[in-house]
Every structure is written in structure tokens, then in C-alpha cells.
Amino acid sequence: MMRFSSACLLACLSLLSVGSYSQVERCFSAGYLEQLSQDDPSLADLQETIRERATTQSYGRLTEDEVYYIPVVVHVVYSNTSENISDDQIYSQIEVLNNDFRLLNDDADKIPADFADNAGDALIEFRLAALDPDGNPTTGITRTETSITQWDINAPITADNNSEKVKADSTGGHDPWDATCYLNIWVCDLGALILGYAAPPGTSLTKDGIVVGYKWFGSGGSAVPPYNRGRTATHEIGHWLGLKHVWGDDGNSCAGSDGVADTPNQAGPTYGCLSYPATDACSPNPPGIMFMNYMDYSDDTCMYMFTQGQANIMRSVLEDERASVVACALVVTNDSLPPGDEPVFIYPNPTTGFAWLPIDRLDSTTIEVGVYNVLGQQVIQLTHDSRLPVGLDLNDLPNGAYFVMASDGLKTVNGKVVLLR
Numbered sequence: 267m268m269r270f271s272s273a274c275l276l277a278c279l280s281l282l283s284v285g286s287y288s289q290v291e292r293c294f295s296a297g298y299l300e301q302l303s304q305d306d307p308s309l310a311d312l313q314e315t316i317r318e319r320a321t322t323q324s325y326g327r328l329t330e331d332e333v334y335y336i337p338v339v340v341h342v343v344y345s346n347t348s349e350n351i352s353d354d355q356i357y358s359q360i361e362v363l364n365n366d367f368r369l370l371n372d373d374a375d376k377i378p379a380d381f382a383d384n385a386g387d388a389l390i391e392f393r394l395a396a397l398d399p400d401g402n403p404t405t406g407i408t409r410t411e412t413s414i415t416q417w418d419i420n421a422p423i424t425a426d427n428n429s430e431k432v433k434a435d436s437t438g439g440h441d442p443w444d445a446t447c448y449l450n451i452w453v454c455d456l457g458a459l460i461l462g463y464a465a466p467p468g469t470s471l472t473k474d475g476i477v478v479g480y481k482w483f484g485s486g487g488s489a490v491p492p493y494n495r496g497r498t499a500t501h502e503i504g505h506w507l508g509l510k511h512v513w514g515d516d517g518n519s520c521a522g523s524d525g526v527a528d529t530p531n532q533a534g535p536t537y538g539c540l541s542y543p544a545t546d547a548c549s550p551n552p553p554g555i556m557f558m559n560y561m562d563y564s565d566d567t568c569m570y571m572f573t574q575g576q577a578n579i580m581r582s583v584l585e586d587e588r589a590s591v592v593a594c595a596l597v598v599t600n601d602s603l604p605p606g607d608e609p610v611f612i613y614p615n616p617t618t619g620f621a622w623l624p625i626d627r628l629d630s631t632t633i634e635v636g637v638y639n640v641l642g643q644q645v646i647q648l649t650h651d652s653r654l655p656v657g658l659d660l661n662d663l664p665n666g667a668y669f670v671m672a673s674d675g676l677k678t679v680n681g682k683v684v685l686l687r
């Protein structure tokens with residue numbers, strides 16, 4: 267009798283556990299796109315266009331070996347100390363992203379042999395911003411205490427706790443930094459059922475970015491199993507870069523698709539952690555469905571790959587709708603200055619047309635100043651008296667990132683500036 271009871275207790279606990287996970291909606295991005303599309307019906311069409319062009323044109327393959335960098339700002343919006351996650355927790359998340367989007371994740375060795383050729387290095391990396399929108403040094407992290415104890419994407423839009431209100435200072439959250447330059451990530455309490463959601467390409471700049479529940483942000487540390495390996499942010503940034511769920515959001519049918527040729531057809535989301543191979547009605551024979559894809563709903567330890575087709579879509583967005591973010595990374599992160607040169611900070615940065623170059627570290631009174639676009643083409647050349655600040659008139663140039671070099675023949679200084687109107 268006792269043995270029977272123990273077995274029953276275990277089974278019941280197990281069922282309860284499975285039941286609680288199955289109620290989790292890992293991601294609200296599809297529903298969010300529906301909400302956004304009510305105001306802007308063209309948004310859904312744009313997502314289809316993005317995925318179609320990546321299969322039919324050279325999109326995503328313009329610069330096959332070039333790593334695209336994305337400047338990130340993390341807005342922590344908290345009502346208690348648990349929600350105010352640590353800097354280390356945030357760093358662990360950035361590390362996960364840089365591994366996952368480069369196929370450097372240490373669980374990539376679990377990719378089944380039948381899917382190994384599909385696995386893709388997206389050549390995308392993430393850097394916490396080093397300059398804020400005013401050109402001031404920053405950690406790339408903002409912290410805002412709020413009176414909202416829990417945000418809810420399904421609350422009425424007029425409700426104080428509708429989670430979209432986490433995206434504005436005036437409603438208890440934090441304004442986005444210029445979304446043409448930065449990937450904004452809001453981390454807050456989204457409740458227990460929705461782990462995160464993402465704004466797709468084309469979203470208005472006041473709403474652009476991703477939102478992730480504080481319990482699921484970062485790897486280890488304060489993150490809560492089974493979503494404690496940082497894969498919620500990996501998944502949501504996949505959406506932010508144009509990806510759809512791997513099953514195509516078609517209501518368990520086999521008719522719809524995610525628009526990616528190298529992901530198998532799949533009926534619906536996968537929860538928990540399946541054993542390979544797993545099959546369903548849409549992929550009834552091994553190797554079956556790709557439940558280990560980041561765009562499925564598997565537990566964090568059971569998803570570990572993007573495909574090459576998905577990588578092409580994401581890169582195509584960074585070459586088109588989100589090209590300004592890649593350009594901006596040249597300026598607001600610490601990675602792009604040529605070695606051996608002396609950096610100077612140009613201000614304001616970004617600028618709407620006019621900026622100052624402080625160059626009093628040069629010795630000669632006459633200096634040559636050159637402004638170059640991201641292709642390395644010189645777009646402005648001038649000679650200047652180094653005892654005076656150099657004014658840079660960029661008003662005739664298109665928006666984008668520019669390198670500035672100044673030399674007196676002995677020493678060269680350089681800087682970066684983003685032009686954004």
C-alpha cells in the first residue's frame with residue numbers, strides 16, 4: 267500500500283510539473299504581431315516579404331564573412347530586489363547570445379548528425395553599448411525602480427500594468443534608446459506564463475526591442491529552471507531579426523511554414539525536452555522535427571541551434587530594415603577603432619548634422635581632417651588650425667556611421683560619429 271502511494275505521489279507530482287510547464291506560453295511574439303498589425307496592417311506582410319526574399323535573392327549573403335555587431339542596452343525595470351538582476355546576470359546573457367549566434371555554444375555538440383549540415387553560424391555578435399545616445403560613456407545598462415509589481419501583455423492597453431508601458435519613462439518604465447541605433451532589451455516581471463516577446467522589423471521606434479521576464483534572463487545565477495540558460499533572449503532576438511516560430515504559427519496544421527527551407531515542417535510547439543528523433547504529423551519519419559531549434563519552445567537546455575536559412579533571414583534584416591543598427595555599432599561600442607590609433611570622442615554622438623572633434627592633443631598647428639563612410643570612402647576633407655576645435659558639418663551626408671581621422675603628419679587621432687536625423 268505504501269509503495270503504491272509513493273508511486274502515485276511521484277506520478278502526480280510529475281503530472282503537476284508537466285501541467286505547469288505546458289501552461290507557459292514561452293513567447294507572445296505572434297500575438298504581439300497581431301496586436302501591432304491592428305494599427306499597421308502592412309507589418310504582417312513585411313514579415314512574409316523578409317522571409318521570402320531571403321530564399322530567393324542574395325539577401326543575407328552580401329558579406330558572407332563579415333560579423334555584424336549589435337549595440338545592446340538592457341533596461342532593468344524592477345519593483346523589488348529580485349527583479350533588479352545583477353550586472354553579472356546581464357553579462358552572462360550577452361555571453362549566451364554571442365555563443366548562440368556564432369554557433370559557439372558548448373551544447374552544439376548535441377546537434378544530431380542528420381541536422382549538423384543545417385546548423386548555421388549567423389555571424390552576429392552583441393555588445394553592451396559603450397556610448398549612450400548623448401555620446402556619454404555608459405555601461406549599457408539602465409535601472410529603473412517602478413511601482414508596477416507585475417506587467418501583463420494581455421492587460422487592456424489602458425491599464426497601468428499593460429507591459430507595453432514598461433517602454434516609457436512616463437508610465438513607470440524606461441524610454442527606448444534610439445532604436446535605429448540600439449537593440450533595446452527590457453527586463454521586468456512579466457508574470458509566470460509569458461517568458462518574453464519581441465517587436466518584429468518595421469515596428470515603430472517607440473516600441474522596438476524585446477521584453478524578457480527577469481527570471482529567464484541570463485544563464486545560471488538568479489535564472490529559474492527550466493528557462494535558465496538565456497535562450498529566451500536568443501529566441502526573442504530571432505523574432506526581432508525576422509524569424510518566425512519553427513512550426514509556422516499555423517495552429518498545429520501542416521499547411522503553414524516558417525518560411526525557412528532547412529527547418530522540417532512541424533505541427534505545433536515542443537515543450538519540455540524530447541528525445542531525438544521526435545516525429546509528428548507533419549514530419550512523421552526520422553529525423554523528424556527540429557525541436558532543438560531556438561525558435562521552438564523546448565526547455566533551455568534542449569534548444570541549441572539556428573539553421574543556415576534562419577541565419578540568412580536574420581542577416582538580411584541587418585542589411586536592410588536594421589542596417590542602421592550595424593552602422594551604429596561602429597560608433598557606440600568599443601570594438602571598431604583601428605589598433606594603434608588614438609581615439610577621440612566626437613560630440614554630440616549621434617548627431618543630427620553638426621559635431622565637434624576635440625583634437626588639442628596634436629602638436630602641429632595645421633592638421634588634415636578626413637571623414638570616411640563605412641565603405642572607407644572619403645566624403646569630407648579639410649585642413650584646420652588645431653588650436654581650435656574642429657567643427658564637422660555633416661549636413662550634406664546620408665544617415666549612417668562615419669570614421670573621422672585627423673593627422674598633423676606625426677600623430678593620428680580618430681573617432682566615430684553616427685549621423686541620425
Ligand SMILES: [Zn+2]
Pocket residue numbers: 292293294295296501502505511
Ligand atoms: Zn517566439
